[in-house]
Amino acid sequence: MAVLVIADHDNAHVRDTTHKTVAAAAQLNAGDIDILVVGQGAQAAADAAAKISGVRKVLLAESAELGKTIAEAVEAVVVPMAGDYDAILSPASSDGKNFAPRIAAKLDVAPISDIIEVVSGDTFTRPIYAGNALETIQSSDKTKVITVRPTAFTAAEEGGSAKVETIKGADAAKTDFVGEEMVKSDRPELGAARIVVSGGRALGSADEFHAVMDPLADKLGAAVGASRAAVDAATPPTTIRWARPARSWRRSSTSPSASRAPSSTWPA
Amino acid sequence: MKVLVPVKRVIDYNVKARVKADQSGVDLANVKMSMNPFDEIAVEEAVRLKEGKEHHAAGTADEIVVVSIGPSQAQETIRTALAMGADRGILIQSDTDLEPLAVAKLLKAVVEEEKPDLVLMGKQAIDGDNNAVGQMLAALLDWPQGTFASKLEIKDGKAVVTREIDGGLQTLASTLPAVVTTDLRLNTPRYASLPNIMKAKKKEIAMKAVADYGVDTAPRLKVLKVTEPPKRSAGIKVADAAELVAKLKSEGVL
Structure with missing residues (x-):
């Protein structure tokens, strides 16, 4: 039997979170690992996914709705093939x-x-109560559907050469995509970054925040984080806050507390 | 439009969860319990839909039903929602903490009975942190879902939901009936006024049992242990930037 990893990608590239999820999949010892790329115009991402070592094959499903990762469409692609797998993993x-x-x-x-x-x-360990406790749970289900916190795993290496197979896409009859507002950033994604520099309310204003934090982050190749209090004071943009529970971040298995904000900052 | 709001009684968000010494779970004895903060946001949004507050047209919602699955004390949680402006409550009594799959199945049965046009609920409970029930309920009903909402508009039979996603915001329009789950920025819940708290005491709460719904709620997961996370060690002070950089390098961070 096998494990299916649903890739995290931007159609052109596969995000590092996918490599980390493949690493988690390898620890399941369930045999073959396949990657599913759902998207639109995502051939490049599928080709990139095929280079992750230890991958048997890459399945590529495309449609307009899959390009926006609409849940109903993803469900329609994954559920019919679920019988072939012991576990279905995706980054959290x-x-x-x-x-x-x-x-x-x-x-x-x-x-x-x-x-x-x-x-x-x-059997898996996951944080509960906003990281104040860790629960170890055993699943009795025949198919395990798991989301993986990427920063807790070391990325699988590149060097594979799996083949890419195109499969049928799906749409979402009841949901239409209206629009999106993405913050452009050349820095790493906060959820997957190895280094995060984080600022709080003491920086005072949005201008001061960016003047101090941005050059530092660029120098270190780090993502920029902010406490919820700072975000709520409209200091930096909302997409970079790391305080629980909107976005959590964890450097390694040694410091889960890094994902917690001081409780006084939440929900404020 | 009828809105169903599922709410959960959880540890109060200001209370630090403590792990039991025997690793069987988190100690909830004599701990302050409250409505899950995300659910409070869902109740607030439902009440705004009814009142026509913010960008909602008046009377967008005409009835708000609150449902909770939990111990008999969860009646207090339902009363809180009724005091905020919900119309009536349903308590499905359960002394064990059910898994998201069981909760989704029970809620599906409630939806089939109540026939709401919109289910509005918190994106996750702050105890189990599963972030699953809304998505699962939508799947079981074959309804569309709009998760992690930071803005909700009801127009032309659709729920237009602005979602907080990695790196930005995404807006989807889902045909009703639909499930919408709330994120923190959707609104700031009100405090119930004293007259409304008094009025809420007269509102109806239907008492039900899990067995009334005839669904399989058997657990699929076995909790082997609950432990404390590794302790965070104390930090150090450095004299200047050069020492900081040297320290970060020696610790392998850079």
Whole structure:
């Protein structure tokens, strides 16, 4: 049997979070690992995914709705092929969190959210109570639907040469894409960054925040983070806050507390 | 339009969760419990839909039903929602904490009975942090979903939801009926006024049991242990930037 990893990508590139999820998949010892790329115009991402070592094949499904990762469309692609897999993994990105429980419900299995450790093929550790406790759970379901906290795993290496197969895409009859407002940034994604420089309210204003934090982050190749209090004071833009529970970040398995904000900053 | 708002009674967000010494779970004895903060935001948005506050047309919602699954004390949680402006409540009594799949199945049964046009609920509960029930309920009902909402508009039979996603915002329009889950920026919940708290005491709460719905709520996950996260060690002070950089380098951060 095998594991399916649903890739996190921007159609042109595969994000590092995918490599980390493949690493988690490898720890399940379930045999073959396939990657599913859902998107639109995502051939380049599929080709990139094929280079991750340890991958058997890459499946590429495309449609307009899949290009926007609409959960209903992702569900329609994944559920029919779920029987071929012991486990379906995706990074715990906002997309993964959006579609994974939906897939689990269709398969009548319990989703396992945001794991930080694979103990064995059916046992996992995940944070609960905003990281104030860690729960180790064992699943009795035949198919395990899991989201993986990428920063808790070391990325799988490149060097593979899997083949890419195109499969049928799907649409979402009841949901239309209206628009999006993405913040352009050349810095790493906050959720997956190795280094985060984080600022708080003491910086005073948005101008001061960017004047201090941006050059520092660029120098270190780091993502910029901000406490919820700073974000709520409209100091930096909302997309960079790291305080719980909107975005969590974890450097390694040694410091889960890094993902917690001082409780006084939440929900403020 | 009828709105169903599922709410959960959880540890108060100001209380620090403590792990039990026998690693069987988190100690909830004599701990302050409150409505899950995300659910409070869902109740507030439903009440605004009814009142026509903010950008909502008056009377967008005409009835708000609140449902909770939990111990009999969850009646207090429902009363809180009723005091904020919901119309009536349903408590499905359960002394065990059910898994998201079981909760989604029970809510599906409630939806089939109540036939709401919109289910508005928190994106996650701050105890289990699963972030799953809304998506699962939508799947079981074959309804569209709009998760992590920071803005909601109801127009032309659609829920137009602006979602907080990695790196920005995405707006989707889903045909009703739909499930919408709330993120923190959707609104700031009100404090219930004393007259409304008094009025809420007269509102109806239907008492039900899990068995009334005939759904399979057997657990699929076994909790082997609950532990404390590794302790964070104390920080150090450095004299200047050069020492900071040297320290970061020696620690392998840079």
